[in-house]
Amino acid sequence: WVVGTDHAGIATQMVVERQLEAQQDKRTNYTREAFVEKVWEWKAESGGTITGQLRRLGCSMDWSREQFTMDPHFTRAVVKVFVDLYNEGLIYRDKRLVNWDPKLKTAISDLEVETQEIKGHFWHFRYPLADGVQLDNGADHIVVATTRPETMLADMAVAVNAADPRYQSVIGKFVTLPITGRRIPIVADDHADPELGSGAVKITPGHDFNDFEVGKRAGFKPADMLNMFDAEANVVQVSDGLIPDCFIGMHRFRRDGTDGARELVVQELKAAGLLVLHSVTAKDGEVTQKDAEDRVIQTPYGDRGGVVIEPWLTDQWYVNAAELAKAPIEAVRSGRIEIVPKTWEKTYFNWMENIQPWCVSRQLWWGHRIPAWYGKKRASENDTLNDISWLLDDHAFVVENENELKKQVQAYYDSTEELYIHDSEEDYLNWDSVVSGGAVSPELHLEKIHIYRDEDVLDTWFSSALWPFATLGWPADPPRNGEVARSDGGGSPASAVLAAPPLHHPAGGPPPRSGEDLLARHYPNDLLISGFDILFFWCARMAMQGMHFNEGQVPWKRLYLHGLVRAADGQKMSKSKGNVVDPLVLIDQYGADALRFFMAAMESQGRDVKMDERRVEGYRNFATKLWNAARFCQANGIAASQSVTAPAANLAVNKWIIGEVVETVAALDKAMAELRFDAAANAIYHFVWGTFCDQYLENIKGSIDVETMSVAGWVLDQILVTLHPFMPFVTEELWSALGQREGELIIATWPRPNAPIDLIAKKQIEWLNNEISAVWAARSDLGIPPSTRLECWVNPESDFDLELLTSHSDILMRRARLSVINLPSPNGQHATIENKKTFALGGGGVTLLFSLEGVIDIAAEKARLAKALEVSTKEAKSLAGRLSNPAFVEKAKPEAVDKARADHAAHAAEAERLAAALARLG
């Protein structure tokens, strides 16, 4: 796990801009360099927040290799990727509609658009037919409908379906667009659905994605499409100059109580009698007329800026994602990448197979600046710098560094003239006026080559996508500018020391040595763990870039998509709702161990996790439990074990607990291999609390000999090692507190479940534990207080049972609080204790009998026995019923039939004994 952070372009720039706003300041008061410097300052102050949280959580990684996506070597990788993709034709510049965020004034990608359902309206307009043309039905207009009236100012056509008989006669004719008076054609296009509305659609190629496509089909070039908005979505004059002055400068919507272009368009059309009123029939039959129909509109919002996205015609850089997606699709299909849980594969394929060009340029200052320069040689006096004709034939030079830039520019112009590199378009123009004092002085520019750099930066995900290999020192080119080579990619000079060896990964091999190729060693990564919410944003793009730039090698072999932590009420956490839980506060309250354990225990199959503080509290208690158990061990001479393998044991309790460790570790290993973190956490939890504390420690209390000390120490060690990934702090502390060690807990050998499981001991101790539990249950039912020591008689049914009993009688007497165990069974009235876990390895079982004299309420005992008898009888009867069904005996699996027979026999025998006991009581 290479620790680090991305530069979160939009979010970070927003934070810093908001800080400026708070001081009545703004970004544009600064130069680009000065502003970016401020962002770096902010990053220096607060950039440690995320990694600080990781540290508090006890995440264990090589902090000397911490990386940031804007580190110099990372930036070099980003530039190389951009240039290489450009040279391969996989990145290109295009003028088309983009999702434009008018608040942030930048383009964003499709993924950054969130569709929300908003209550809106649906208006119907009459567009008068021009030149005296009429529809077949005699109408002198065409009705079109829209949810966005304001865009009609930039309408360029009306589309109808060629197959629609109503409009066939007017295809190729014109309508006169209201308000502007623009004469626009009626075109045939399949986009118009005769079934919907009037069957005619207004076409605004410059402000609607569908209309853009229709417009292109109708022969409009993107450069000629009318654009009626500025970057903030206020109305500007279009190229034909037909928008009335009263609209210019208006906001697109109603705002601050002032009508916007939308309202004004509707008002003017209504005044002109061109608004088709909408009739609403109330329940009482009364008909009222409204300007528009109420309708829920699917409205696009920017996920960061939170305002309605405007489709806007601009030049942007696009990645041919469809091409890059091919290899990752195949990788998942063939299993070279395994997605866990598998259900996400379908989502992945669905998106990847329908992927659209990825807009990667952003009109921001904070980020990786696009390595493209534009320019034009000044060839004549007429070609003034103030003539922005260069915009139309601006050749792009996409290169990794300035030397390369000079070479390419001079080759392109076939000239060795001096090259002027401007930082931005503005610089380019300012330079002219500065040098010439505002007037064009051609002699300064003749035969000089002027170019300027693209001012946009790249989508943050474009760089994050390189994480799996850029962090490992890619590209492999020789280091420049004294940067360290990739064997030490990103680390500070101090990090030239040995990296920590891979932890808990037996197959990991030795640690890399200085100079070793990190990329070759760690790429592909084994596993990526990511939230499902960034499957497209990040994971898919990592797969695309990773495979493209690493000879088709996948970035990781497995992709685990986990759920998100939601608020206690199941809602998404958000600052505006105020239901956000700060992990650091939880850590303060319950400890990092408890929080980590909670997360692990709740993480199953990528399902979302509802925040449940009580559960965190429960795992805090678990840590306390472990702590107290360790204190008990310490106080009883149980210390650090130097042994990785289980000590030799003779006592059944010790043989048993060793077997339990083996089983637990096996369950844990299986769960971890399957990425079932909840199952892993539960396995260790139940072993520690239920088996080790409640049973084993209780059993050994009072008789801790040398063997037991040795076994208990080993078991405790196994607990600390296996629990450490879940609860690093308490385990590390206990590890060192228990005694001298060979090494740190974090590099302790992970247990191997290779000790034998003693099945006899397992059965014996299970019997014993169950016997004790049964006695306590009986005491509880009979109201015998714990303080009463009971006299007990037993009637073992065989020598085997007798041996079992005598070898554990001391534990049984102490834990069940018996005063004496007598043989053989007495006369008189007794309480009868049935052990449901009948010892099945040879004996028929042991029945405990308590004296009833002066202690036990006979009626209560009878009631107790009657109840138990009822349960046994019912179960026996149910099983008998199943066994008497010939279909079951014939068709069921033999094991199932055998089990049913055995269970039936056991329950029947138990019922018989209970009936006898009941009979003895009279």
Place this chain on the structure above:
RNA sequence: GGGCGUAUAGCUCAGUGGUAGAGCACUAUGUUGACAUCGUAGGGGUCGCAAGUUCAAUCCUUGCUACGCCCACCA
């Protein structure tokens, strides 16, 4: 419109073709010098609804209902 997921104890969630489990909460209780952030015992569920497959369905199939999420160009 398409896709995915979820419905199991009061709550939060596991789980299995052989009539269900955990933690918390609840009830009763406090004997054992590790632990009251604890121990012991106990109550509590027609496993969303309906049909089908099967000797057997909480689990498999289909339909339905409710909730959640993702994707998509209905002007």
